[in-house]
Amino acid sequence: MNYEHLMARVGSKREPLAPGVDRRSFLKLGAASGFSLGLFPAGGASAAEPAATGLKPQQDPAAFVSIDPSGVVTVMVNRLDFGQGVITGLPMLVAEELDADWSKVRGHLAPAADAYKDPGFGIQMTGGSSALHNSWQQYRELGARTRAMLVAAAAQRFNVDASACKVANGVVSSGSKRASFGELAADAMKQPVPEKVVLKDAKNFNRIGKSTTRLDAVAKSSGRQTFGIDARADGMKTVLILHPPVFGGKVVSVDAAHAKTVKGVVDVLKVDLDRGATGVAVVADGYWPAKMGRDALQVQWNNDAVEKVDSEKLRASYRELATKPGIKVREADTSKIAGAPKKITAEYTFPYLAHAPMEPLNCLIDFDGSNCKVIAGSQFQTIDQANIAATLGITPDKVQLTTAMAGGGFGRRAVPTSDCLVEAAHVAKAWRASGKSGPLKLMWSREDDIRGGYYRPMHVHRAEIGFDEKGKVLGWKHAIVGQSILMGTPFEQYMVKNGVDSVTVEGVADTVYDLPLSLDVHHPKVNVPVLWWRSVGHSHTAFVMETLIDEIARTSGQDPVAYRRSLLSDKHTRHRAALDLAVSKSGYGKKQLPAGHAFGVAMHESFNSVVAYVVEASVKDGQPVLHKVTAGVHCNTVVNPLSVEAQVQGAALMALGTTLPGSAITLKDGVVQQSNFGEYTVARMPQMPVIEVFTVTSTDVPTGMGEPGLPPLAPAFANAISKLTGFPLRELPFNMLHS
Secondary structure, three states, rough: OHHHHHHOOOOOOOEEEEOOOOOOHHHHHHHHHHHOOOOOOOOEEEEEEOOOOOOOOOHHHHHOOOEOOOOEEEEOOOOOOOOHHHHHHHHHHHHHHHHOHHHHEEEEEOOOHEEEEEOOOOOOOOOEEEEHHHOOOOHHHHHHHHHHHHHHHHHHOOOOOOHEEEOOEEEEEEEEEEEHHHHHHHHOOOOOOOOOOOOEEEEEEEOOOOOOOOOHHHHHHHHOOOOHHHHOOOEEEEEEEEOOOOOOOOOEEEEHHHHHOOOOOOEEEEEOOHHHHHHEEEEEEOOOHHHHHHOOOOOEOOOOOOOOOOOHHHHHHHHOOOOOOOOEOOOOHHHHOOOEEEEEEEEEOOEEEOOOOOOOOOEEEOOOEEEEEEEOOOOOHHHHHHHHHHHOOOOOOHHEEOOOOOOOOOOOOOOOOOOHHHHHHHHHHHHHHHOOOOOOOOOOOOOHHOOOEEEOEEEEEEEEEOOOOOOOOOHHHHHHEEOOEEEEEOOHHHHHEOOOEHHOOOOOOOOOOOEEEEEEEOOOOOOOEEEOOOOOOOHHHHHHHHHHHHHHHHOOOOOOOHHHHHHOOOOOOOHHHHHHHHHHOOOOOOOOOOOOEEEEEEEEOOEEEEEEEEEEEEEEEEEEHHHHHHHEEHHHHHHHOHHHHHHHHHHHHHHHOOOOOOOOOEOOOOOEEEOOOOOOOOOOOOOOOOOEEOOOOOOOOOOOOOOOOOOOHHHHHHHHHHHHHHHOOOEEOOOHOOO
16 A cells, blocks of 8 residues: 555545545546445445445445456455454455455555444454454455355346356356456446355365465565555654653653754644653654754653552562452362372563564654544554544544554554554644644654553462372462553453453463362552553463473373373363374474473463464573474464464564563663663574474364464473473573573
């Protein structure tokens, strides 16, 4: 999508409806080519299109499918693509039912509009590894409805019954008569949109299940793909904001004299920020003068009214809290722990984590006092649109939000407060109030991103387990301490019950293992903004559960794989299948490993998908080394095997990063200590092990794969190292001195 071309229209009389197409040109194109991209207003269609009775906007092809005279099929994607491949996966569903020529299928990210709201969540969003699962039926039906209209048009043209027509590879035929989609599109748009359609049986799939190169692969690999950070507009100014050093701090005074002497600095504005804070925005002719101007600011801050967090003190308080009764989440008889032949008392600690996507937060905004146009890589279009509108004092329909391709996110672009975009709105409002106008490009530096908050929360787990010589667990008492992600957000009413944040306890409260487990949780309030992070609660709960299960198996002299299988009930067939697949493909129990190497195993379900890992690891110069990872995956129907493989590889590498020294956010006197990749570790190419991915065959509705590959990697790695050293690892990042 050419955002520079799109934003060149900002402020003009031509309202952009699709990349590079204004309304007048669009209507001409629609009359000539068939289906229109009825993007604005939401779910709208050109006057030539008949309304589809009984269909919701999310079910009507008018907003989703466009076919031009050459037969190119463009599918609007109702999500953000930030590397997970949804811009290919959803068009694959449409193309399958449409029987399109895949070489002529394209994908475009949809703007904020009612038609693009998630069928399950009721808002336009990307998260929870839900895209293919929630839109599986929706996008296949969109393809089937479009196909039916093309067939109806062909039947009229051929003067035959629709049942006499066949569709294959973008062509409708009946006997010797043939017409391409491009030739039929204009007539097809005049056909009624069918409410009910029959979808293909899985055995007849031609595209779903085939390894398919991503539609954006060439653009990304050649450097031609544009992202939100690449958006440009005529007359655009660049904005950098100086945030308070302590979360929630406020500006007392600003001396901008030196900043205003920097060539290219246009203005300095005091602005409101997220969570009641205030900051200082520097508006300039480009990023460098904005940065130099910001560096030259002299600001006095008032941090007296906000908590100044110290990570070490906070950790100590969490450890103390974990020994006390909390909110009861799950109850079981734990009275037998005291008299059990074998016991484990374990304490686990997990630090704050930054998302650290490759592309820092950014946004292009233009507010004229009544209407606002925004380009951003948003995971929460509906929420962001509403928050921008509330900040500007206008209604959401006055905010035109275009979804840009994003360079990563891992949850950071799905903030209920819309922090970065609300900042941009505050700056735009102040800019307008100062008598100026024109588009503004708000950018965060890497340092802003690392220090900007909305981290994966710090957690402490404490477990007391009693078991017998055969590994039978007699009692398991578990406590989790960590901030709530959901309290105070629109999701609280749905996902917080009896004071329990469901994402904090997921993976323990709903463990698939048959255990007499009781669980308490504590949700302390801390002045550090927190957010979901790839795989959310599973990012820490899987580590605890899978390393403890392994420790019980080792202590009682049992094979870790056999022990896990013994704790699964007969209903957990997907878990057994994933685990067995990883074991068989890795050579576990059969393959002779090099001296000093060991296997490690872990299995975990998250977002309705099961991933099992068998890893091969060693210890070199006192440091753990991961050599190979074999994954067994059960995510039901695999739409695109290449995407599943990529997601598992990426998630495994991200999880590996959490084990490395320096992969932690720490605070002292309220100030974040890390500022860039030199201080905050992420896994890099040299750490990447060989990763082989195998999937279990299924025809059930797909489940998510953006996140499930992360949780079991670190515990599998830890289990291999513990087997070599004889000591458990109970911290992330790994602390070999304490093992």
